[in-house]
Amino acid sequence: MIVLDWPSSHPIAPGAYGVGIADLLPYPGSEHIAKESTIYIPADQPFIKLSVIMDLLLGPHGCPWDREQTHASLKKYLLEEAYETIEAIDHNDPEALAEELGDLILQPVFHMRLAERTGSFEFNEPLKRITDKLIRRHPHVFGETLVADSDEVLKNWDKIKQTEKERSILAGVPQALPALARAHEVSKRAARSGFEWPDFEGVLDKVHEEVAELREAVAGGDKAHIRDEIGDLLFTIVNIARWQKIDAEDALRLMLNRFQGRFESMEASAEKPLQELTPAEWDQLWNQAKESQKGADLNP
Template sequence: MSKASPADIMPLANVMARLRDPNTGCPWDIEQDFASIAPYTIEEAYEVADAIERNDMADLRDELGDLLLQVAFHSRMAEQAGHFALQDVIDAITQKMIRRHPHVFDEGARREDGHAQWEAIKAAERAEKEPDPSALAGVASALPALLRAEKLQKRAARTGFDWPDTAQVIAKVIEELDEVREAQSQEHREEEVGDLLFAVVNLARHLKIDPETALRKANHKFDRRFRAMEDMAGEQFAALSLDEQEELWQRAKVQEKAG
């Protein structure tokens, strides 16, 4: 298969080249490096997810553009350092997708074996470039903690290291909660809270629930109900007692369910 045509993406690459021009470019863009841009890359990915959750296609278009800009930004910095260019990124991912989908691009492959082939090819690629023989190799340490916990657990589960049923996972969550209660020092409490969160992620995995999505929805729910409480009380909200605030919280829950 021929390489992807650069025609459509080159205007963006050219804009990035102008912005990073050491003589005539934008001072802010020029002074950035991979580390300083990385947080923006992560933020843009979350904004894409937010637009999807809100089913806002116009916003999704814009957010995907912002995320694509991050790819162009990193690629331009890499090109200036003599590593690779944007076209190399496009060619690499194109070839990777073809290589990992023999059930689509190889007429002799069985289509129903697609997922198994994908995992086998990924494992072989990791083994080829990753000296770490662990089943956990390649799970990036810089991932958000919730996502990394889920990925570590999935990798471990492939080796058979996993609870056989959900009841045992729930028991583990309760056990970890008891250990939080029993912890005596702040350092110990931090450790046990971490274990509790890890166990809850495991429970979500066993229930086939994406923990990030579940927590994001819980955040949105809290945001809605808290704002409803503030609307009920007006400027006096902060002066209310905890019992009075709790009463408003319950009213907010009832109104939300009724509406």
């Protein structure tokens, strides 16, 4: 009995008393497997062990909750684990990052096992596809192509992708991405194709232009027009971030963390209900919170 698709070089040993699949991972019923009909496959690779565990959880003797899941029902967990991983990175917490990466890695393994059980594709198919893709899209590493820098690598990457699928450069940007992240990726790809301002001053000028157009829209009172102009302004701000090699999504998320910290500090410092504060008192509390936060940043 072989549980997974193993490379030909993976070590194996004949089944013997006390050695078998039950030694790879105990599970209900494994004690009844005939030792002479098994081979021992060392479980010293964590990813392999994880994939076996997921297979058992989805099996006849597995977890009722896991067995009820579908690709659609798991979408929210994939997104949740990705954001928790980002938070661990933002906090520069290696312990939390190791924990959250494990939770994140579980999600594709779960989907791969589900797909295998429903006959959509084999468990290893996504791994084979990404391996082939990485080799194909890195001809400067696995082939004879020469590149001068990372910018040239990205341009080659886009050319290869277009050749592979013969579609728009922007077609591969998921519409489900958060809007700022999608805007950053769209503008980056468009710029790599040549649709770009000649210099950073051009981007700044565009901000002033969009602000003026927004003022006109607000004066006109047309909500749809105002919405469109706000969108144009936000997209231009994302381009400012891109030109400065800053991720707009990261910038806004970190700003929100700072704002929340300052607001909570104001709540703690206020000596009366927030609704009763005057504008001057709000300003005073805000400035105190900013100074307190700066001190915390300097003395972590």
